[in-house]
Structure formats: structure tokens, C-alpha cells
Amino acid sequence: MTRKTTQWHHLCDVQDLIPESGIAVWTPAGPVAIFYLPHQIPSLYAIGHHDPFSDANVLARGITGDLKGEPVVASPIYKQHFSLRSGVCQEDDSVRVPTFQVLVDGEQVLVEVPATQRADAVA
Amino acid sequence: MSKKNLLVIGNGMVGHHFLEQFVATDAAADYHIVVFGEEPLLAYDRVHLSEYFGGSSHTDLAMGTAEWYAENNLDLHLDEQVTGIDRDAKQVVTPKGTYAYDELVLATGSFPFVPPIDGNDRPDCLVYRTLDDLDQIRASAENGKVGVVVGGGLLGLEAANALKSLGLQAHVVEFAPRLMPVQLDDDGGALLRRKIEELGVQVHTEKATTAIVDGEDCRLRMNFSDDSHLETDLIVFSAGIRPQDALARSSGLEIGERGGIVINNQCTTSDPHIHAIGECALWNQRIFGLVAPGYTMARTLAGALNGDSEAAFTGADMSTKLKLLGVDVGSIGDAHGQSPGARSIRFNDEASGVYRRMVISEDGKKLLGAILVGDNGPYDTLLQYALNGIDLPASPEALILPESEGGAPALGPDALPDTASICSCHNVTKGDICGVIDAGCQDLAGVKAETKASTGCGGCAALLKNVVDCELEKRGVEVSTDICEHFPYSRQELFHLVKVNGIRTFRQLIREHGQGHGCDICKPTVASILATVWNEHILATDHVALQDTNDTFMANMQKNGTYSIVPRVPGGEITPDKLIVLGEVAKEYNLYTKITGGQRIDLFGATLSELPEIWEKLIAAGFETGHAYGKSLRTVKSCVGSTWCRYGVQDSVGMAILLENRYKGLRAPHKFKLAVSGCTRECAEAQSKDFGVIATDKGWNLYVCGNGGMRPRHADLFATDLSDEELIRTIDRVLMFYVRTADRLQRTSVWLENLEGGLDYLKEVILEDKLGLGEELDEHMQRVIGTYQCEWKTAVEDPEKRKRFREFVNDERKDPVQQWTTERGQRRPVAETA
Ligand code: SRM
Ligand SMILES: Cc1cc2nc3c(=O)[nH]c(=O)nc-3n(C[C@H](O)[C@H](O)[C@H](O)COP(=O)(O)OP(=O)(O)OC[C@H]3O[C@@H](n4cnc5c(N)ncnc54)[C@H](O)[C@@H]3O)c2cc1C
Ligand code: SF4
Ligand code: FES
Numbered sequence: 001m002t003r004k005t006t007q008w009h010h011l012c013d014v015q016d017l018i019p020e021s022g023i024a025v026w027t028p029a030g031p032v033a034i035f036y037l038p039h040q041i042p043s044l045y046a047i048g049h050h051d052p053f054s055d056a057n058v059l060a061r062g063i064t065g066d067l068k069g070e071p072v073v074a075s076p077i078y079k080q081h082f083s084l085r086s087g088v089c090q091e092d093d094s095v096r097v098p099t100f101q102v103l104v105d106g107e108q109v110l111v112e113v114p115a116t117q118r119a120d121a122v123a
Numbered sequence: 124m125s126k127k128n129l130l131v132i133g134n135g136m137v138g139h140h141f142l143e144q145f146v147a148t149d150a151a152a153d154y155h156i157v158v159f160g161e162e163p164l165l166a167y168d169r170v171h172l173s174e175y176f177g178g179s180s181h182t183d184l185a186m187g188t189a190e191w192y193a194e195n196n197l198d199l200h201l202d203e204q205v206t207g208i209d210r211d212a213k214q215v216v217t218p219k220g221t222y223a224y225d226e227l228v229l230a231t232g233s234f235p236f237v238p239p240i241d242g243n244d245r246p247d248c249l250v251y252r253t254l255d256d257l258d259q260i261r262a263s264a265e266n267g268k269v270g271v272v273v274g275g276g277l278l279g280l281e282a283a284n285a286l287k288s289l290g291l292q293a294h295v296v297e298f299a300p301r302l303m304p305v306q307l308d309d310d311g312g313a314l315l316r317r318k319i320e321e322l323g324v325q326v327h328t329e330k331a332t333t334a335i336v337d338g339e340d341c342r343l344r345m346n347f348s349d350d351s352h353l354e355t356d357l358i359v360f361s362a363g364i365r366p367q368d369a370l371a372r373s374s375g376l377e378i379g380e381r382g383g384i385v386i387n388n389q390c391t392t393s394d395p396h397i398h399a400i401g402e403c404a405l406w407n408q409r410i411f412g413l414v415a416p417g418y419t420m421a422r423t424l425a426g427a428l429n430g431d432s433e434a435a436f437t438g439a440d441m442s443t444k445l446k447l448l449g450v451d452v453g454s455i456g457d458a459h460g461q462s463p464g465a466r467s468i469r470f471n472d473e474a475s476g477v478y479r480r481m482v483i484s485e486d487g488k489k490l491l492g493a494i495l496v497g498d499n500g501p502y503d504t505l506l507q508y509a510l511n512g513i514d515l516p517a518s519p520e521a522l523i524l525p526e527s528e529g530g531a532p533a534l535g536p537d538a539l540p541d542t543a544s545i546c547s548c549h550n551v552t553k554g555d556i557c558g559v560i561d562a563g564c565q566d567l568a569g570v571k572a573e574t575k576a577s578t579g580c581g582g583c584a585a586l587l588k589n590v591v592d593c594e595l596e597k598r599g600v601e602v603s604t605d606i607c608e609h610f611p612y613s614r615q616e617l618f619h620l621v622k623v624n625g626i627r628t629f630r631q632l633i634r635e636h637g638q639g640h641g642c643d644i645c646k647p648t649v650a651s652i653l654a655t656v657w658n659e660h661i662l663a664t665d666h667v668a669l670q671d672t673n674d675t676f677m678a679n680m681q682k683n684g685t686y687s688i689v690p691r692v693p694g695g696e697i698t699p700d701k702l703i704v705l706g707e708v709a710k711e712y713n714l715y716t717k718i719t720g721g722q723r724i725d726l727f728g729a730t731l732s733e734l735p736e737i738w739e740k741l742i743a744a745g746f747e748t749g750h751a752y753g754k755s756l757r758t759v760k761s762c763v764g765s766t767w768c769r770y771g772v773q774d775s776v777g778m779a780i781l782l783e784n785r786y787k788g789l790r791a792p793h794k795f796k797l798a799v800s801g802c803t804r805e806c807a808e809a810q811s812k813d814f815g816v817i818a819t820d821k822g823w824n825l826y827v828c829g830n831g832g833m834r835p836r837h838a839d840l841f842a843t844d845l846s847d848e849e850l851i852r853t854i855d856r857v858l859m860f861y862v863r864t865a866d867r868l869q870r871t872s873v874w875l876e877n878l879e880g881g882l883d884y885l886k887e888v889i890l891e892d893k894l895g896l897g898e899e900l901d902e903h904m905q906r907v908i909g910t911y912q913c914e915w916k917t918a919v920e921d922p923e924k925r926k927r928f929r930e931f932v933n934d935e936r937k938d939p940v941q942q943w944t945t946e947r948g949q950r951r952p953v954a955e956t957a
Binding site for chain 1: 178608609630639640641642643645646647664667668669670671672675676680682683684731926927929930931932933934936938939941
């Protein structure tokens with residue numbers, strides 16, 4: 001029998017999302033940033049909220065956009081760009097933040113997170 | 124006809140470069156090429172070796188790939204040291220076999236010199252040359268506290284930086300009386316020493332080590348000839364390099380008196396079938412310990428083997444420009460003034476830590492050499508004067524004096540001859556660059572790809588860009604001023620688009636005039652333009668996602684993700700009651716409190732969710748936002764003025780408050796500051812501000828476009844003896860003209876310097892209304908002033924906007940990563956630990 005290691009959590013509602021920007025939620029795996037990009041497909045992304053360069057929980061507060069077609073968020077502190085798809089830092093691909101599956105079910109926003117691991121513990 | 128054998132011994136930087144050059148020649152088809160490398164890894168960039176400690180891997184540093192070697196039919200033998208050359212049989216010997224050659228290339232580089240000191244072979248006595256050395260240093264550093272570098276030259280200092288970055292307390296021990304004795308003189312060496320010691324690396328000069336023995340507190344102890352000693356856990360020897368000429372010696376090739384394989388201008392040794400290039404070669408009694416001359420030798424030899432009778436190595440420039448432990452150091456040509464009749468001009472600013480020396484010819488016409496410590500700003504210009512023998516200007520000292528002393532304009536790229544070397548690593552001249560541009564290259568990236576310029580040490584990047592921009596402009600090619608990949612426009616063009624087309628949102632602008640979805644460059648720029656033109660609340664739904672976090676949350680983000688709060692204190696005047704409120708609020712939220720350089724009070728350490736609560740209290744007490752986060756008015760500094768000061772001739776505080784209230788909230792390309800002084804003693808330091816006002820007995824003198832900060836600039840006197848109304852109207856107009864025409868993040872000082880026609884033109888536009896813009900500018904300013912709102916007031920009163928300040932939308936908890944400590948009685952974030 002395989003044990004389930006991830007789980008979907010209802011973390012906020014659609015009305016909490018801010019178009020073209022991010023919000024932070026607290027999950028069993030630590031802080032996660034959810035971005036809502038209504039003019040793009042897909043329009044929802046979830047990545048770790050913890051910025052590995054400044055060691056602060058701030059990524060949801062960065063500016064979103066695209067670089068050469070890749071959807072990214074720029075850290076508000078030292079401005080590195082992280083891919084919203086893969087979490088990879090565009091300036092230094094040896095650095096990556098965790099990414100999570102996210103979906104909307106009715107009014108609820110659901111994120112799939114590991115059962116225990118803290119998101120900000122992954123460098 | 125069967126192929127001849129070409130053997131290359133040494134797979135280092137120069138050996139690899141030779142292969143790159145040679146396989147591109149016709150002659151390559153005639154040879155079967157075999158390469159021997161003693162190191163187990165493919166040639167890598169030794170110049171950037173230290174980056175290995177910063178996280179780069181061998182793959183990052185590698186100069187080629189195994190596939191490239193295979194594609195070019197290069198028979199690569201790594202981890203195989205050549206142990207002998209049999210010149211009669213024309214073959215070389217390795218532990219794995221013998222190999223015949225028709226032509227043999229020695230590119231064996233050099234090895235670090237380890238001074239003959241008792242105990243120098245102990246464990247933890249290491250050198251700094253190969254990746255393997257660095258692995259050993261890292262291992263040794265792991266359980267040590269202190270590290271010593273023997274040798275205070277260029278490489279020694281680089282090694283010291285590495286030890287520091289490994290967390291060791293680093294020392295440099297130098298035999299000579301100063302650091303970098305080859306490149307610097309006493310004053311330069313002394314300044315470098317001071318700066319390096321400030322960074323926490325201890326420097327010991329005039330120390331001769333006599334023995335290395337067991338230590339007491341550390342693993343080792345170094346005894347010096349003056350009976351002093353130093354304890355350390357590891358020692359890195361960096362006391363110079365010696366050419367690796369062992370094979371040449373044992374096979375009877377001609378060797379220099381102090382080592383090095385003697386070569387002629389074609390890079391051939393005393394045996395016509397054996398050649399030597401790179402650091403192992405001795406040309407004209409000289410060894411070249413830099414990579415650029417080695418590359419030139421490699422190119423020469425590749426040409427010569429391809430039958431080019433003109434190919435010749437004619438020496439190389441050994442000028443260097445580097446950043447050692449973050450300190451700029453430059454040395455050009457005859458830095459010590461050893462040429463007959465040479466004289467020097469020196470500039471030594473001990474306070475700001477800048478030393479510059481020019482060595483000029485007896486007749487004062489040519490630059491022979493130079494030394495720079497602390498700031499390499501003039502390096503490129505000086506190098507061009509020295510290398511190209513360009514005649515010095517009438518007052519050559521201007522080249523090294525700071526700009527405010529009436530000093531040097533840089534030598535424009537236009538003034539350089541076609542033979543001027545732009546990139547010494549890849550031997551690219553200005554003529555080469557013009558050549559590829561004429562052949563169709565239209566941008567910097569293209570020129571780089573074609574010529575390889577600026578792909579070596581990177582030191583020439585700024586100069587290359589200048590030359591390329593200048594040449595493109597001369598040919599009528601427009602140099603891109605696009606703000607980013609999403610808009611093919613400059614800020615000024617975007618400003619016009621927004622205004623003329625009445626565009627009110629970012630989405631509309633990018634849909635109609637741009638592409639993609641935007642980024643952290645164009646979004647805040649457009650937000651600032653929209654704010655200037657329409658002045659809507661920055662948290663309005665259409666704008667909120669465009670701003671930098673400071674604007675979005677109307678506070679300045681700190682290094683740990685918390686924010687600072689700076690309420691406006693117009694003119695620096697504040698009542699005791701308001702002071703008490705600031706104190707009470709700071710106490711309640713445990714905020715670190717500091718008086719700023721702008722005559723107001725900064726409260727640090729508020730979390731996102733605390734911001735609206737705190738502002739609610741401040742607003743109730745009569746405070747307004749201070750826009751410390753915005754590209755907008757910061758403060759109007761003032762002195763006490765005529766109300767109290769016995770010298771004051773006007774009410775400077777009154778005027779400062781009036782001006783601060785007038786311009787607060789205006790969004791601009793960059794922040795701007797004003798100051799008002801009550802008399803000519805200038806206690807408000809108005810001449811260092813974007814707009815400086817100084818009282819006269821008839822009214823006010825106005826100064827414009829000053830700057831403190833990174834590159835201070837004295838403001839220019841713009842108009843004199845203005846009445847209150849004249850003063851305000853003049854500032855209104857200059858400010859509005861700036862806001863409309865400046866580039867993104869361009870302060871007024873830089874704006875003016877780039878404004879065609881300069882100060883005179885600005886006077887014509889503003890004081891004489893040459894463009895007939897005056898009324899329009901007045902009207903625009905009036906509209907901005909009329910629509911002012913305290914952004915924080917609007918935000919705290921609007922429950923929807925307040926929602927944005929939740930730390931986690933599903934959880935009330937405060938950010939768990941923030942860790943605090945107490946210092947001098949106040950709370951602050953703990954220093955970086957992770
Ligand atoms: C708080 C303060 C330092 C202090 O404790 O005294 C300060 C703090 C910062 N300054 Fe400053 N500057 C402060 C006075 C100054 C001054 C002195 C003055 O205004 O008289 C200068 C030189 C004068 C000038 O601007 O010409 C100054 C020149 C800068 C610069 C360089 C600007 C330039 O054009 O060279 C920057 C960087 C920038 O803006 O790009 C900067 C940027 C910053 C930032 C915003 C850096 C950042 O992004 O985090 C700091 C924000 C701290 C915070 O969170 O509040 N700060 N800064 C001062 C706030 C004054 C105020 O009440 O608003
Ligand atoms: C830390 C550091 C920083 C530097 N910074 C700069 C800088 O900023 N600017 C600059 O211009 N220069 C710099 N240099 C110098 C630059 O790296 C050298 O000039 C350049 O590497 C010389 O190239 P080379 O091919 O002659 O020698 P190397 O790169 O040393 O290559 C020689 C190779 O031959 C191999 N070899 C030797 N004998 C044999 C044998 N018998 N059989 C097989 N293989 C053999 C060696 O193992 C070595 O791999 C720096 C050097 C170091 C160590
Ligand atoms: S000088 Fe630098 S560190 Fe100090 S407050 Fe200004 S920006 Fe920050
Ligand atoms: S001078 Fe080194 S890359 Fe151009």
C-alpha cells in the first residue's frame with residue numbers, strides 16, 4: 001500500500017485573490033504564495049513564499065510578469081526573478097523555490113501541499 | 124598522404140585557446156592532433172577560479188566540452204602527464220605510452236612558487252592554482268578558524284578573499300614593505316592595505332617566515348625573522364609563479380637564466396619543431412603571467428603553423444584592472460615611473476580613499492603609466508592614452524582630478540584611433556568593431572558574438588558598449604532606448620502615448636503599444652506615468668499590481684520583510700504633542716526609532732498587518748504619509764530662519780512647509796528633495812538638493828538639479844532675488860518639465876546633464892518660455908495639487924484596501940521567520956545567520 005504524501009487544502013477563496021498579483025497563505029508546509037494572472041493561461045500559480053536570497057517570507061509581494069515568455073515574479077527585496085511554472089531563479093538556475101499544484105473549485109482555492117515538509121525549508 | 128602528428132602538452136587556458144584557433148585553419152586537416160593534460164579535468168577558466176568557492180562548478184568554468192573535442196577529432200588524454208621528450212626520436216613519453224610527433228606545442232603553464240621554509244610541506248600548507256588545490260583548501264578550512272596567505276600580490280589577495288569567504292579569519296603576510304609591490308607604489312599600497320584591513324583581512328608587511336611549526340591555539344605557527352609569530356590553521360602560498368619548464372629543461376631546450384622556455388617571435392623554441400606558448404614561455408627575457416598575452420601567442424602560433432609568414436608575437440601590455448576584495452585597483456604601463464625623465468602627477472584623497480598617479484613623459488605629452496586605487500573610473504581613458512600614444516590635453520591632471528574640480532571628460536570613443544585595443548583578452552581593436560558593424564552587425568550582442576570582445580575577463584564591457592553605441596549612431600542606426608522587452612519605447616515616449624491617447628491603465632497601454640504581460644521594469648514605470656498624468660490612488664484596482672512593494676504597501680520594505688514608517692514632518696517642524704504620539708506608537712508596536720537624515724523620524728520593524736493599525740493612530744494625531752516609499756517628494760529640509768536665527772533674512776521654515784505641502788504626492792521619475800536656507804550660511808545644505816532655495820535680503824535665490832547620494836552634484840544657480848510667487852512658479856515649471864521629459868529612475872541632476880542645451884536651454888524654456896509650454900505646465904501642476912489625497916488616509920478608511928495588508932489571508936499569525944534581538948535598547952532583526 002502506498003501512503004499519500006500530499007493533500008489538497010482549501011486555503012482561501014477566489015475573492016481573496018488579487019488580479020496580476022500575489023497573496024500569501026499559511027499551509028502545513030509553511031508559507032505559500034498564490035498568484036492570480038487573469039489574462040494568462042493557466043491563470044493560477046502557487047510557489048513558496050519564502051525568498052531564498054533574503055531569507056524573508058515575501059515572494060507574494062513581488063511584481064509579476066513574463067520574461068521571454070516565462071511567467072515570473074520578481075522578489076521585492078533583491079529583485080531576482082522566479083519562474084512561476086518551475087520555481088527556478090532566472091538569474092541563478094541553481095536556486096529554486098518549491099512549486100505547488102493549485103486549482104479553483106467553485107469559490108474555493110485549493111493547493112496541494114506535502115503533508116509535513118515546510119515549504120521554506122526547501123532551498 | 125598520411126597525416127602528420129601535432130602534439131599539445133598542457134590543456135590549460137592557453138593550450139585550449141590554441142586548439143580553438145588552430146582547428147579553424149586550413150592546416151588543421153593535415154594533422155592528427157593529440158592533447159595531453161595532467162589535470163583530470165578539461166581546460167577551465169583559471170582567471171575565474173575563485174568563483175568555484177562562490178558556487179561555480181567545473182562545468183561552469185570549463186572552456187570547452189568533450190563533444191567539441193570529439194567533433195574536431197582532437198585526441199584528448201586527460202590525467203596523463205608527459206614525463207619526457209625524446210627529441211632525436213621525435214616522440215614524447217607518458218606513463219601510458221610513447222607518442223610520435225612532427226610538431227610539438229608546450230603549453231604547460233606555470234606552478235606556484237613555495238618559498239624554501241622549514242615545514243612548508245606540512246599538511247595544511249597549500250597553494251592556489253587548480254581546482255584540486257581549491258578542494259584541498261576547502262577541506263582544510265572546514266575545521267579551522269584562521270588562514271594565512273603568504274604573498275601580498277594580486278593572486279595572494281584573491282586567495283585571502285577566498286579564505287575570508289570560507290569563514291576564516293584571514294591574514295596576508297608579505298615580504299615586501301607594501302601590498303602588490305609590482306603594480307603599486309608606496310602610497311597606493313598603503314591605501315589598499317587600509318581598505319583591505321577595514322574589510323577584516325589583517326595585513327603583515329616586511330615579514331620573512333623562517334619556520335612553520337606546531338601551533339598551540341591553531342594547528343600551525345609561523346615564526347618570523349623578527350622573532351614575532353602568528354598562529355594559523357592553514358597556509359596558502361602565493362609568493363609568485365614559476366614557468367613549468369621541466370620537460371624543456373630535461374630535453375635540452377634553451378631555457379632562460381631564471382626559468383622559462385625561450386621562444387622567438389613565432390613562438391618556436393630552440394628546436395624548430397617544438398613551440399611554446401602561455402606562461403611557460405620566455406619571450407625577450409619576459410614571462411607573461413596574464414592570460415591575454417598567452418592568447419596572443421596561441422593565435423600567433425596557429426597562424427605560423429598555417430603558413431602565415433607575417434604571424435608574430437611582439438610583446439603584450441601588462442596593464443591590469445581588478446577588484447580585490449571589493450577594492451578597485453588599476454596599474455598601467457610604467458607605473459613606477461622608471462622611464463628616463465618621467466615625472467608623476469598624484470592625487471591622493473585620504474578621506475574618500477582614492478589614490479591616482481599618472482606617469483608622464485619628460486615633455487609632458489604622453490602618458491607612460493598610471494596607478495589607481497579605490498576607484499577605477501579613469502582606467503579605460505588612461506589606458507587608451509597610454510596604449511595609443513594619444514597626446515595628453517593641456518592640463519593632464521584633469522584626467523585624474525575628481526569631476527567637481529573642473530576635471531576630465533572621458534576620452535570619447537570617437538577620439539580613439541582604429542588601432543586602439545578595445546578588448547585585450549581577445550585582441551579586438553576599434554577597427555575590428557567598425558569592420559563587423561560595416562559588415563552588418565546592428566547591436567552590441569552581435570558585435571560580441573562576431574568578435575568575442577568582452578567575453579574574456581569582461582573588463583572592457585563599458586568601453587565596448589561606448590564604442591559600439593557611438594559607431595552605430597554615426598551610421599545612423601538608432602541605439603535602443605526601449606525600457607524593456609515589453610515596450611519598444613523610452614519612458615518619455617510612453618509618457619506621450621499615455622497623455623496623448625488618454626490611456627488610463629497598464630493593460631490598455633500594453634495591449635495597444637506593447638507585447639507580453641509586463642515585468643518589474645515597465646510596470647512601475649508606467650504606474651508612475653499614470654500617477655503623474657491622472658493622479659489616481661495607487662491602490663486602485665487597476666494600479667495596485669503595478670507597483671514595487673514599497674508603493675503597494677506604502678512603506679519601505681526592510682531586509683527581513685518588515686516595513687518602516689515615515690510620517691511627513693513638513694520642513695522638519697514638529698509639535699511636542701506630535702512627538703509624543705510618535706513615541707507612544709513606537710513603544711506600543713516595539714518599533715526601532717531613528718531620526719533620519721531628512722529631518723524626520725523613521726519607525727522600523729512593522730509587520731504588514733500592523734501597518735494600517737499604526738497609520739490609523741498616526742492619522743488620528745494629524746500625521747500624513749511621508750512618501751518615503753515613492754518616487755516622489757521626500758522632504759523639504761529647512762534651517763531655523765529669520766524667526767529665531769540672528770542672521771536669518773527670510774522665514775525659511777515657513778517657505779519649506781509651503782513647498783513641502785505643495786509638492787507632496789507628486790509622482791516623478793525618481794524621488795526629489797528640496798531645501799530652504801534662511802541666509803547665505805546655508806545651514807539647510809540647499810545646494811545639494813534637486814531644488815535649493817536660499818534667502819537673500821530681496822527674496823530668494825533658486826538652485827536646481829543638485830544631488831547628494833551616490834554621485835554628489837552641486838546645484839546650479841537658476842534665478843536670483845525671486846518673490847514668493849516667482850519662486851513657486853519657477854519650481855512648478857522646472858519640476859513639471861522634469862517629470863514629463865526625464866527617463867525612468869533619472870534624478871534631476873542626471874536629467875540636466877543629459878538635457879541637450881543644458882542649463883541655458885532649461886533657462887530659456889522656463890524663464891523665457893521659449894516653447895510656450897508655461898501655462899500648460901502650470902495647469903498640470905495645479906491639477907496634481909488639486910487632487911492630492913493622503914494615500915494612507917484613503918487606505919485605512921477603505922476595508923477593501925485594508926484587506927491587502929493581511930500577512931496570510933487564511934491565518935492571523937505573524938510572519939514566523941522574523942527573529943529579533945535587542946541592541947542599544949531597541950529591537951532589530953538578527954544579523955544574517957542562515
Ligand atoms: C532613512 C534614511 C537614512 C537615515 O536614517 O537617515 C534613508 C534611507 C534610505 N534611502 Fe536614502 N535615506 C535617507 C536620506 C538620504 C539622503 C540625505 C538627505 O535627504 O538629506 C540622501 C542624499 C541626498 C540625495 O538624495 O541626493 C539619500 C540618498 C539615497 C540614495 C541615492 C540617491 C542618488 O540619487 O544618489 C538612494 C538610492 C535610490 O534612491 O536609488 C537612497 C535610498 C534609500 C532607501 C530607500 C533604500 C531602500 O530602498 O531600502 C532607504 C530606505 C530606508 C527605509 O526603509 O526607510 N537614499 N538618502 C534617510 C531618510 C530621509 C527622509 O526623512 O526621508
Ligand atoms: C587564482 C588565479 C587568478 C588569476 N587571475 C587572472 C586575471 O585576473 N587576469 C589574467 O590575465 N590572468 C589571471 N590569472 C593567470 C591565468 O590563469 C594564466 O595566465 C593562464 O591560466 C595561463 O594559461 P596557460 O595555459 O599558460 O597555463 P595553465 O592554465 O596553467 O595551463 C597549463 C596546463 O598544463 C598542464 N601541464 C603542465 N605540465 C604538464 C605535463 N608535463 N603534461 C601534461 N600537462 C601538463 C597543467 O596541469 C595545466 O593544466 C590567474 C591565475 C590564478 C591561479
Ligand atoms: S546609506 Fe545605504 S544603508 Fe544607509 S540608509 Fe541609505 S540606502 Fe540604506
Ligand atoms: S579585455 Fe578581457 S574581455 Fe575584453
